[in-house]
Amino acid sequence: MSESAPLTIDQPGQVASATPPAPGRSRRLSDRWLAGAFISPALLLLLAMSVFPLLWALYLSFTDYSATRGGPAHFVWFENYTAILTSAQVHLRALTTLIYVVGAVALQTVLGFSIAYLISRRTHGRGVLTTLFLVPMMLSPVVVGLFWRFMLDAQFGVINSMLGSLGLGQVEWLTQQGTALLSLIVVDTWQWTPFIMLIALAGLTAVPKYLYEAASIDRASEWFRFRTITLPLVWPLLLIAVLFRAIEAFRLFDLVYILTSGGPGVSTETLSFHVYKVAFLGFNTGTASAYGILMVLVVLVLTQLYLRYLNKLKED
Amino acid sequence: MAVSVNEAVSTGPGRDHTPSTRRRGGRGRSVLEVALLTVLAVVMLFPVLWMIETSIKENRDVYAIPAKFFDFKVTLDHFKDVFAASGGGRSALSVSFLNSVVVAGVSTALATVLGVPAAWAYSRFSVKAKKDQLFFILSTRFMPPVVVVIPIFLMYRQLGLIDNKLGLILIYTAFNVPFTIWMMKGFVDEVPAEYEDAAMLDGYTRLQAFWKFTLPLLLPGIAATAVFALIFSWNEFVFAIFLTSSDSVRTAPPAIAGLIGGTTVDWGLVAAASVVFALPVLVFAYLVRKHLVAGVTLGAVRR
Numbered sequence: 001m002s003e004s005a006p007l008t009i010d011q012p013g014q015v016a017s018a019t020p021p022a023p024g025r026s027r028r029l030s031d032r033w034l035a036g037a038f039i040s041p042a043l044l045l046l047l048a049m050s051v052f053p054l055l056w057a058l059y060l061s062f063t064d065y066s067a068t069r070g071g072p073a074h075f076v077w078f079e080n081y082t083a084i085l086t087s088a089q090v091h092l093r094a095l096t097t098l099i100y101v102v103g104a105v106a107l108q109t110v111l112g113f114s115i116a117y118l119i120s121r122r123t124h125g126r127g128v129l130t131t132l133f134l135v136p137m138m139l140s141p142v143v144v145g146l147f148w149r150f151m152l153d154a155q156f157g158v159i160n161s162m163l164g165s166l167g168l169g170q171v172e173w174l175t176q177q178g179t180a181l182l183s184l185i186v187v188d189t190w191q192w193t194p195f196i197m198l199i200a201l202a203g204l205t206a207v208p209k210y211l212y213e214a215a216s217i218d219r220a221s222e223w224f225r226f227r228t229i230t231l232p233l234v235w236p237l238l239l240i241a242v243l244f245r246a247i248e249a250f251r252l253f254d255l256v257y258i259l260t261s262g263g264p265g266v267s268t269e270t271l272s273f274h275v276y277k278v279a280f281l282g283f284n285t286g287t288a289s290a291y292g293i294l295m296v297l298v299v300l301v302l303t304q305l306y307l308r309y310l311n312k313l314k315e316d
Numbered sequence: 317m318a319v320s321v322n323e324a325v326s327t328g329p330g331r332d333h334t335p336s337t338r339r340r341g342g343r344g345r346s347v348l349e350v351a352l353l354t355v356l357a358v359v360m361l362f363p364v365l366w367m368i369e370t371s372i373k374e375n376r377d378v379y380a381i382p383a384k385f386f387d388f389k390v391t392l393d394h395f396k397d398v399f400a401a402s403g404g405g406r407s408a409l410s411v412s413f414l415n416s417v418v419v420a421g422v423s424t425a426l427a428t429v430l431g432v433p434a435a436w437a438y439s440r441f442s443v444k445a446k447k448d449q450l451f452f453i454l455s456t457r458f459m460p461p462v463v464v465v466i467p468i469f470l471m472y473r474q475l476g477l478i479d480n481k482l483g484l485i486l487i488y489t490a491f492n493v494p495f496t497i498w499m500m501k502g503f504v505d506e507v508p509a510e511y512e513d514a515a516m517l518d519g520y521t522r523l524q525a526f527w528k529f530t531l532p533l534l535l536p537g538i539a540a541t542a543v544f545a546l547i548f549s550w551n552e553f554v555f556a557i558f559l560t561s562s563d564s565v566r567t568a569p570p571a572i573a574g575l576i577g578g579t580t581v582d583w584g585l586v587a588a589a590s591v592v593f594a595l596p597v598l599v600f601a602y603l604v605r606k607h608l609v610a611g612v613t614l615g616a617v618r619r
Contacts, residue, residue: 034522035441038433042493043449045430049490050456053467060467067470111356118353131605132357135364137612138601140551142569143590146576147367150583158366161383190363195612202609202617240617251460254553258573272462279466280558292463303455310616 054296061290068283080290089266090274090291097270100181101249104188109242111189112196117230119197120204130201137194145258148187149174180260180268188255192245199241203234236313243306247299271295370587371395378584394588408563409589412571419481419567420549423488427545430489431496432538436526438497439504440512450498457494457614461554469558479561487555492545498615499544499607503537504530540604544611547597568593 061080065073084090119129136144151158152173160170173183207230215225253272256262262269262277269277275295279288369388370378372395377388401407438446468487469478477483507530515525553569560566566574572589575582604611610618 031441031522035437035443038437039443039449042430042434042497043453045490045493046453046456049468049487050459050464053464053471054459056467056471057463060470115353115356118349118356121349122353129353129357131602133360134601134605134608135598136360138547138597139364139594140553140569140597142551142553142573143367143594146573146586147363147590149576150370150581150586151363151366156379156381156383156583158383161381165382190360193360198609198612199617237617240613244613244616247458251458251462253460253462257553257557272460275460275466276462279462285466285470288466292460292466295460295463299458299460300455303458307451307454313617 054293057289057292060286061293063286065286065289066283067279067285073286076286080287081294083287084291084294090271092266093269093271093274096181096266096268097250097272100185100188100268100270101246103185104192104249105242105245107185107189108193108196108245109238112193112241113200113234113238115193116197116200116204119201130198133197134194136191137198139191141191141252141254142258144187144191145255148183148190149259152183174260175264177264177267180264184256184259184268187259188249188252191255192248195245196238196241200234200238203237204230207233236309236316240306240309240313243302243309247302247306250302251295251299367587367590370584371591373584375582375584394584395592397582397585398589398592409568409571409575411563412566412568413592415481415564415566416550416568419484419488420546423485423492423549424542424545426485426489427492427496428538428542431493431541432500432534434493435497435500436504436530436534439501440509450501453494453497454614454616457491465555465558468555472559478559479565481565483559484556484565484567487559488549488552491552492548495548495614496541496545499541499610500534500537500615502610502615502618503534503541506537507533540607540611541615543600543604544607547600550597 060073062075062077063073064076064079115133119126119133122129150156152160154160154170154172154175157173159173164170171179173179211229211233212225215229220228251272252270253276256268256270256273257276260268262273271291272295275288275291278284278291282288369385372390372392373384374389374391374393377384380388397407399407399410437443438450443449472478472480472483475483477486511529511533512522512525515529516522520528551569552567553573556567557570557573560570563571568589572586572593575586575589601608610616
């Protein structure tokens, strides 16, 4: 008994001496230094390439600066902003953009979710189907725009050719007031339906199967199961996808540029395209900057909304 | 959330097998659903197939009215025109493809070098206002390019970076860094910090632990992230068209878009150039299909 006593007392001392003395303070300091060294280069680049340009644009937005005329910029304060906010031209572009964003995103959501739902009910060939459906999304807007321009061509276009063989009339898709914006919405929907589909599919496959089993024991109808199980569980993720698409559609420029160049007239001129015209064709750099800053504000609000929902999704 | 295409495939027997659907006309409905899916797939894929078909058609057949779907003469002339100039030597298009490779490659490498360590630091250390910093980083990626390009244009004019590959590389790096950080943070979070703690108990410094133990585990994630960054820069159009003008600097997207400038358009050539341009993207996208959901949402949505 008395011989074993020193052993038990000895042990804690040995453990203590095995760990290096007081690592806490110096390690925390070097961690801090390391975090700074690893993060600051990336942040510096973003400050130089994103924040600084935006601050410069903010400064220019209060002046009458023109990139071609050169010379010193004169402060005009809020003149540019009031000019834009009260301009009937801008209101028209805002309406066009709204129709485009709401139309395209709504169509994509309905179609994308439907396709995802149909795929999720299949047992075979899901992988192949998903991969095939995703192709349009990976293409560059340039390729998509050019190719649809060819397909929608009034003379040689395959769409009109097919309409012709069905005995229907020819449509000047991209050069008519009414159909140009519709064509733009259709092309954007074609390209981005797969995006909604992909995310909806991720949500659908994550719905636990026992919920459906429980519901079918209760003899719940298909529609009831869809409404009370599927939709509520997929909705948060779908909302993220919809917001993401809305931001992207709002800032879209390349498809408009390639497909219609804003025409015919100004019927497909979105806000992005109008900013480009003011800045690079009109060279009213100051006005264009103010216009741009207003667009950035809209994007920031949408981004905040997006990130808030994203956070909510992550916390659940 | 289950997230990858693979997982979607391997979930096994679907809901069709629950008794209630089987009971009442499940079969007829299933046929209808397959038919609907097929129609949708054909509609979605037709433009892509039409593009491939146009690229191998003789010019006469490209402009045929009504359009020829099957009985056309196959030719590879359009593909030859993409790479070789009519008077011999390299075509302007092929130079632009080379420029695209350089710009996309270098900007992706830079974004990876800057983004991966930052993602690791955000994942491992308690940084002041971490959430705000990460949100700020992501929101820079959402800025409308047409708006950003106005001050960037003025800035580059001062610095002599207009019509310069370095200018494009810098701006592409800047828009790929936020993506790399968000995407990689997810991958770093998956590697237990205990590995590094254990290595440090063995006498390695924190940096060595990161380099020797964590980084090798991150390589597949880095590869997937880099592939997405590559695709984003490869496809980018807005900055390219405003910041470059000469054939020797221009990347492929504005060069291909430039093909429709004249009064007559050689659609066969446009189709062939588009196929050459899109093919690598599709191959790369297929390689990273497991990470597609995270990739296309800029790393924001994952499990």
